[in-house]
Amino acid sequence: MIINHPLLGPRDSQEFTYLGDAALIDRPDWQAEDAVDQFHDYLYLRDNPAGIHRELWFHETGDRSWLVVTRDTTTHEITSVELARDVARARGRSK
Amino acid sequence: MSDLIPLTALGGTSPRVDTFQGLEISECPEWALASIAARSGRATDMASAAQAFLGVALPDVARTAEKAPFSVFWMGPEQWMIEAPHDSHEDLATQIKAALGDTASVTEQTDGWVRFDLTGERCHDVLERLCNADSRSMPPGSATRTQLEHLGCFLIRRPQDSHFSVLGPRSSAGSLHHALETAAKSAI
Numbered sequence: 001m002i003i004n005h006p007l008l009g010p011r012d013s014q015e016f017t018y019l020g021d022a023a024l025i026d027r028p029d030w031q032a033e034d035a036v037d038q039f040h041d042y043l044y045l046r047d048n049p050a051g052i053h054r055e056l057w058f059h060e061t062g063d064r065s066w067l068v069v070t071r072d073t074t075t076h077e078i079t080s081v082e083l084a085r086d087v088a089r090a091r092g093r094s095k
Numbered sequence: 096m097s098d099l100i101p102l103t104a105l106g107g108t109s110p111r112v113d114t115f116q117g118l119e120i121s122e123c124p125e126w127a128l129a130s131i132a133a134r135s136g137r138a139t140d141m142a143s144a145a146q147a148f149l150g151v152a153l154p155d156v157a158r159t160a161e162k163a164p165f166s167v168f169w170m171g172p173e174q175w176m177i178e179a180p181h182d183s184h185e186d187l188a189t190q191i192k193a194a195l196g197d198t199a200s201v202t203e204q205t206d207g208w209v210r211f212d213l214t215g216e217r218c219h220d221v222l223e224r225l226c227n228a229d230s231r232s233m234p235p236g237s238a239t240r241t242q243l244e245h246l247g248c249f250l251i252r253r254p255q256d257s258h259f260s261v262l263g264p265r266s267s268a269g270s271l272h273h274a275l276e277t278a279a280k281s282a283i
Contacts, residue, residue, distance in 0.1 A: 007156050012227055061242040063171035
């Protein structure tokens with residue numbers, strides 16, 4: 001499988017480490033009233049779609065950037081690769 | 096003061112050099128290294144401070160820049176590694192920190208890495224057996240991190256023709272050298 005890195009171009013997936021659902025970017029507010037429930041859901045509840053899935057990959061033997069990869073879990077077709085940093089900032093995160 | 100004998104990463108008192116037909120693999124202990132990473136939101140400030148210190152602009156993605164005595168290569172987003180001769184820049188990280196101030200985080204890297212230089216027209220034949228990076232298609236003056244003998248290494252193509260540097264973890268210098276030597280014997 002080839003991941004088209006937004007900065008470095010096509011790279012073999014063996015250079016990357018898989019983390020999981022890109023929803024991990026949306027870490028709950030620890031000061032919220034229902035923080036315990038939110039963190040339970042954040043840690044343990046995952047969708048397991050057969051089809052399009054947004055997931056986090058780490059370019060370990062590369063530039064060490066985190067990527068958000070949109071992949072079809074049934075065909076392994078990759079339709080989009082973004083820097084996780086850009087995704088997080090677009091959602092209002094400071095870094 | 097103890098009378099300590101400086102040893103290279105491979106444990107010798109002088110750098111190891113292996114010569115093959117059309118290739119020389121040499122251990123290069125005489126370089127100081129420091130990495131810089133921009134503090135949050137300070138990338139532009141860091142870039143201008145670094146240019147003033149180095150005398151050359153920080154290189155673009157996957158590229159290198161040279162201005163004696165420094166050479167710089169891109170490591171990742173807003174991160175670069177700076178090389179300079181150890182004899183004149185033993186305190187490289189301190190010098191850079193003084194120049195960049197709070198625009199960047201500076202890390203001393205000198206003894207974290209071992210550097211092997213491959214020179215000669217057969218270097219591609221060795222590198223293509225060892226790593227994912229396509230050394231033939233790398234333009235002169237470029238750098239990438241790649242996996243070599245299960246080790247995360249930097250592969251740098253110097254501006255000179257047929258001159259590559261491999262920077263690998265110093266604690267695995269023996270394994271890395273063994274891999275280079277074995278591939279060279281097999282290819283040449």
